[in-house]
Amino acid sequence: MNKLMILTGEPLTRSILANFFDGISDFCVEGSFEDVPGLLSAVQNSQVDVLFADAEYAMQGNFLPLINPYGAKRPLIVLLARDGQAAAKSYEMQNVIDYVIKPSTPERLFLSLQKIRMQLSLINSYEAVGAPHSPRRDYVFIKVNKKMVKLSLDEILYVESVKDYIKIVTEKKSFLVYNTLTNFTASLPEGRFARIHRSYTVSVDKIDAIEGNTVEIMTTRLPFSRKYIAENQLKVFK
Template identity: 30%
Template structure:
């Protein structure tokens, strides 16, 4: 699991990082000392778990959560208990009061793992048929999954790109990602999901489909490569 630590207290970050390192199941890919830096990081990087301090200068952790269109599994950290109600209204996984204890962090991680297992157990609900229906304006169209090249987020819409045509569907890329089978499609950027079998070649941090360059975020690159049959 990939984790980001956000706390303006360096000692708190070091303590938490040491505990997580000992677990052996979590990789800390980044540390931010304020919410603004964390927002920028999360816009371009995939994170499974977010350890987020509540009280920070300029922007609080709770304010950051309200701004994120796609929230990782979030564990709030704070020296006060008074934020608990507001925190759980934002659907955080857990709420840790400083100073941390090993047993308390382990309990929070267990909750995250249970949520991930629950999501995986419901993957059978993901689209596995050969066709699906999409609604474009007032028209409901049937498209073949094998025809989809890639999907791109465009504001409040997602553009489905097929050979020689495209369709705009109201919704978020996150909602699309949750529905599509990971065997056929993979997210490579905050704005793109591609069909794995349509990849022609990869150069630097660009993947090409029908000679169209599509950016690949650094945090998604390893996952993409793991899906390909490399010699």
């Protein structure tokens, strides 16, 4: 049974969604909330597979790391908006797979349901295959141009914070992803990557030299903040 939660300030929208999913056998509405604090209190005690959320909440960006602190594939997020332009502003966020214009119709919700089922099926397949055979995860999925792209951890040189985005730099190309550096770093395997500055996380194996407060990776020199030296020196000099 897939667990679903609803976050919207509109009683009518909460009612429409709850009534629709009440007739869907493989989904269970675990909670319906009008504000972020109510949602956060509930998710502490329950894993959420799918979240329908007002786009204005998603654009604030502050509650997503709290419900998904380690960059996990769940919950899948469907945005609720009055118009497509409002939803498009936050559609590049991690885990967002669809947006629905309010007031939503059963026909449109059914299309969204098909997307959700397909994505959950892929996630379950990856988890089923990866769990027994891959104790060490060697990849991450990042959202690029509305598509989930598999990126090998060995390819990553460093990650840079760029306002509301992160830039993942590899030897061949860079990816601009809607995420925070703190959230993305937490999703990486401990020991292989180190936060060296408020704006940079680096692959420890890719460090070529350290001079003073500077880290050198290939031809790029990055600042090494004193704040992070004591915390990360064991990772870097192991």
